[in-house]
Amino acid sequence: MRTVNLTTRESAALAVRECCIIWEKARIPIRAIHHCITKLINLYEEWRNLQKNAQKVGESYRLKENDLKKKIDLLFDIAHSDALKLIKIEVDKQFLINQRLPGRPGCLGGIDIKGEIKENIHIQR
Numbered sequence: 764m765r766t767v768n769l770t771t772r773e774s775a776a777l778a779v780r781e782c783c784i785i786w787e788k789a790r791i792p793i794r795a796i797h798h799c800i801t802k803l804i805n806l807y808e809e810w811r812n813l814q815k816n817a818q819k820v821g822e823s824y825r826l827k828e829n830d831l832k833k834k835i836d837l838l839f840d841i842a843h844s845d846a847l848k849l850i851k852i853e854v855d856k857q858f859l860i861n862q863r864l865p866g867r868p869g870c871l872g873g874i875d876i877k878g879e880i881k882e883n884i885h886i887q888r
């Protein structure tokens with residue numbers, strides 16, 4: 764937000780669009796963009812509120828910090844709620860399941876030629 768001189772909503776929209784590109788490369792259906800933007804803005808506001816009270820040392824404050832850390836780990840999981848039902852290719856399903864595990868095993872490589880061919884055959888049917 765500070766680097767590109769945009770408002771909070773514009774910055775969130777930019778970040779979500781960048782994230783959508785990655786999820787689309789993985790051929791994983793995503794939820795509506797405006798819901799993703801709202802999720803990111805709410806998390807940003809929660810972080811700002813915690814930042815304002817950073818000097819507090821109470822146990823409830825530490826619990827809120829840990830809760831925020833857990834939410835940040837799931838921040839860019841913008842897959843559609845029925846994504847596992849919508850995805851037809853088993854490798855893509857397994858990738859999504861792995862992305863939801865702690866530590867997010869797996870990664871996206873180059874173009875998946877075999878997956879692209881399977882998808883084109885499936886679409887033509």
